[in-house]
Amino acid sequence: MRLATWNVNSVRTRVDRVTTFLEREDVDVLAMQETKCRPDQFPYAPFEAAGYQVAVHGLNQWNGVAIASRVGLDDVRTHFPGQPAWASQEGEEPVVEARALGASVGAVAGTEPVRLWSLYVPNGRELTHPHYTYKLDWMRALTRDVTGWLSEDPGQSLALVGDWNVAPLDEDVWDMAVFEGATHVSEPERAAFRALAEAGMVEATRERVTNYTYWDYQRLRFPRNEGMRIDFVYGSPAFEARVRSAAIDRDERKGKGASDHVPVIVEVA
């Protein structure tokens, strides 16, 4: 089973690029982030024409997550149980944002199903911004739920994939000096990311690929290869044992109409 995750930065703008990628790379399951639309705005037809079922979660133009699968798509959840809510304005009612979508995939392929979560971790904005606290709370709540799931069923193939908005190591950004005092590289964020490993999860691409997964649109970041490694596939031990290879598709950052992230692809037995 070929499984991919990609922050597409608007699925409506990039649907042709996404479906072309699915066919070219022979992808069975794609977890998308930043789809930036509600379900009634989602371009289902091109995915269905290509043979994929799609589960979609989106509340407005912000965030948005989806999973496309041609090997089964069951037990869809639009948030993880402990997922915190966010109020964009003081006094506004907090909302559980469209940043997580869970589904079981792979049953049709005749393999053990994978419990897959497409995740778009909050950005954090600035170290002093309430969004940063929200980001840390969000990751800690996820880790608590994952710990519970693994304790209930230690042998399950669980995969948490997506845009983590954390560069876990200094080498995951091109120049640490540029990130002095910024989000994505702070120790609390990195500790929150590592906590998933401490809970028993294994990041599948760390030892298999070393490329960046994101390059800012601004300042010629891509031509200069000034990128960040922030998109990851975190798997349970049973999932990790099934991983055969992993890669990014760097070509997807090239040309007109590219997302600022590239897909991460994992081959799973």
Added chain:
DNA sequence: ATGGCTTTTTATAAAAGA
């Protein structure tokens, strides 16, 4: 020396992204 982009919206300026 500085900033350079892209997407969204009952749009046409502002928010968000990282």
